[in-house]
Amino acid sequence: MKYLFVALLGLVLGAALAGAMLYFNPFSTTAATQPNASDRVLHYSLPDDVLEFALGADARLFGQEPGDDGLWEETIDRSAVLGLTLKDDADQPVAIASRLMTVSADTDLLLRGVLLSDHWLVTIPGEGTLFVRADSNAWPFLKQTLVPAWYLERPWQGPASYWPTIGPGSDEAGIVLGVAGGLRGREGSAVERYELTALDPARRSALAEGELHLALPGPQVAAQE
Amino acid sequence: MKTVLAIAVLLGFGATLAGGYFVPGIEHARLPSLTSVVANGGRSEQFVIRLPADRLAATDGEAGGLRAQRGEGAMLLPAKLMAEPVLVEHFKIRDAGGNVVGIAARHWDGNASGATTTWALLIPSRGAAVLSASGESRGVLEASLRGRGYAAGRAWDGEVELMVTRPEAPGVLTAGTQEFASLSGAYLETWTVAGVDEDGELRGTIVLDTVTWFPQASEPE
Numbered sequence: 419m420k421y422l423f424v425a426l427l428g429l430v431l432g433a434a435l436a437g438a439m440l441y442f443n444p445f446s447t448t449a450a451t452q453p454n455a456s457d458r459v460l461h462y463s464l465p466d467d468v469l470e471f472a473l474g475a476d477a478r479l480f481g482q483e484p485g486d487d488g489l490w491e492e493t494i495d496r497s498a499v500l501g502l503t504l505k506d507d508a509d510q511p512v513a514i515a516s517r518l519m520t521v522s523a524d525t526d527l528l529l530r531g532v533l534l535s536d537h538w539l540v541t542i543p544g545e546g547t548l549f550v551r552a553d554s555n556a557w558p559f560l561k562q563t564l565v566p567a568w569y570l571e572r573p574w575q576g577p578a579s580y581w582p583t584i585g586p587g588s589d590e591a592g593i594v595l596g597v598a599g600g601l602r603g604r605e606g607s608a609v610e611r612y613e614l615t616a617l618d619p620a621r622r623s624a625l626a627e628g629e630l631h632l633a634l635p636g637p638q639v640a641a642q643e
Numbered sequence: 644m645k646t647v648l649a650i651a652v653l654l655g656f657g658a659t660l661a662g663g664y665f666v667p668g669i670e671h672a673r674l675p676s677l678t679s680v681v682a683n684g685g686r687s688e689q690f691v692i693r694l695p696a697d698r699l700a701a702t703d704g705e706a707g708g709l710r711a712q713r714g715e716g717a718m719l720l721p722a723k724l725m726a727e728p729v730l731v732e733h734f735k736i737r738d739a740g741g742n743v744v745g746i747a748a749r750h751w752d753g754n755a756s757g758a759t760t761t762w763a764l765l766i767p768s769r770g771a772a773v774l775s776a777s778g779e780s781r782g783v784l785e786a787s788l789r790g791r792g793y794a795a796g797r798a799w800d801g802e803v804e805l806m807v808t809r810p811e812a813p814g815v816l817t818a819g820t821q822e823f824a825s826l827s828g829a830y831l832e833t834w835t836v837a838g839v840d841e842d843g844e845l846r847g848t849i850v851l852d853t854v855t856w857f858p859q860a861s862e863p864e
Contacts, residue, residue: 420644421644421647424644424647424648424651425647425648425650425651426651427648427651428647428648428649428650428651428652428654428655429651429652429654429655429658430655431651431652431655432651432652432653432654432655432656432657432658432659433655433656433658433659434655435652435655435656436655436656436657436658436659436660436663437659439660440659440660440663469700469702469718469719469720469731470699470700470716470718470733472699472700472733472746489735489746491735491742491743492672493671493672493673493674493742493743493744493745493766493767493768494735494743494744494745494746494767495672496671496767497745497746497765497767499699499700499733499746499748501700501702501718501731501733503720503721503724510723511720511721511723511724514702514720514724514729514731514750516731516733516748516750516763518746518747518748518763518765518771520671520765520767521669521671521767523669523670523671525666525669526663526664526665526666527663527664527666528660528663528664529664535765535767535771535820537763537765537771537820539748539750539761539763539773541729541731541750541752541761543724543727543728543729543752543754544727544754544755546752546754546759547750547752547759547761547775549761549763549773549817549818551771551818551820595773595817595818597761597773597775597817597818598750598752598759598760598761598775599752599754599756599759600754600756602775
């Protein structure tokens with residue numbers, strides 16, 4: 419009995435040590451190289467610029483109700499669809515984006531973090547359509563904000579800024595492809611940044627400002643408006 | 644006693660790290676792919692969308708016509724984009740057996756240099772595919788329906804089949820990830836409308852017939 423108790427104590431102690439190591443693990447908080455000032459930046463505000471948000475039943479971090487159009491089927495229950503209006507630097511709407519997201523099977527708390535596979539389809543009227551493929555690491559946000567402030571009800575230390583993109587392109591940036599219209603055939607990189615500006619767990623509300631930095635060679639996209 | 648403690652600590656430590664590395668239970672559910680091999684090589688697969696059940700949302704812009712969504716669930720565009728010739732739709736997608744396997748976004752852009760249609764299909768267990776084609780003409784669905792007796796504001800039943808992409812100019816697989824990476828492909832999009840209710844909601848199906856192949860293989864005819 420004594421040995422069993424010691425063994426259990428040892429298991430719990432070992433698991434706690436490893437848990438602490440995973441929680442403070444620096445390998446799982448990597449981010450893409452910050453983009454150049456010359457990149458085109460498309461902006462969005464949450465929730466103001468959200469056109470639609472359909473969320474998988476097993477992907478609810480904030481305890482949202484899935485609603486009638488929720489993604490409840492087991493093949494898509496860890497996925498989400500987000501429709502966004504994107505704005506230019508002058509705060510004028512210039513594009514419509516669809517984001518198809520899913521929890522990545524490459525998630526690895528030891529070396530990479532909690533990964534989301536993020537697929538953007540961005541149509542800029544008059545210019546064309548872009549496809550952006552990005553791996554986003556949600557672990558820094560979960561660790562620094564969601565777990566302590568939302569679930570442990572500690573005071574929020576915000577605002578907080580995140581650069582979640584960690585691949586799959588070079589410099590750990592996302593990949594952009596022009597797939598239609600005048601942008602067809604162009605290739606480049608993309609990095610997302612968002613700043614959580616307000617968080618109120620009691621009212622279940624959060625405000626954020628997001629940016630999609632696009633680096634695409636060629637005059638049409640590189641030019642700032 | 645100390646040996647037992649040390650072994651238990653190591654076991655707990657190792658098992659937790661292994662759990663953090665492998666993160667069990669995160670794989671997406673996968674259904675068997677309903678594909679067939681086409682005569683000249685390549686793999687044929689059909690994706691189906693049932694309307695209105697599988698439509699998650701659509702923008703409410705003027706260009707969308709009957710396919711634009713109004714009222715509850717519509718994606719309400721800001722005033723500056725309302726008049727732009729753009730229609731964005733979000734769907735669930737099914738395999739040929741009718742099982743939901745993924746989610747999709749369709750962007751139609753009726754720009755002056757030629758309309759385009761782009762699909763992004765995401766099947767979480769298999770990856771994403773981006774399909775591009777010349778876009779249909781603005782209002783083509785409404786014109787086809789009117790040709791079969793449909794009048795705005797009235798319920799209509801019947802059947803209209805509209806080939807949005809034509810066999811002589813199929814759409815192409817433009818990009819892909821995971822299973823769809825490194826593949827070439829072509830697709831045809833067909834709309835079949837079986838009814839329109841008084842509010843303009845469509846009943847019917849959208850079918851995407853895809854053929855994919857490895858580029859080094861001979862291109863299927």
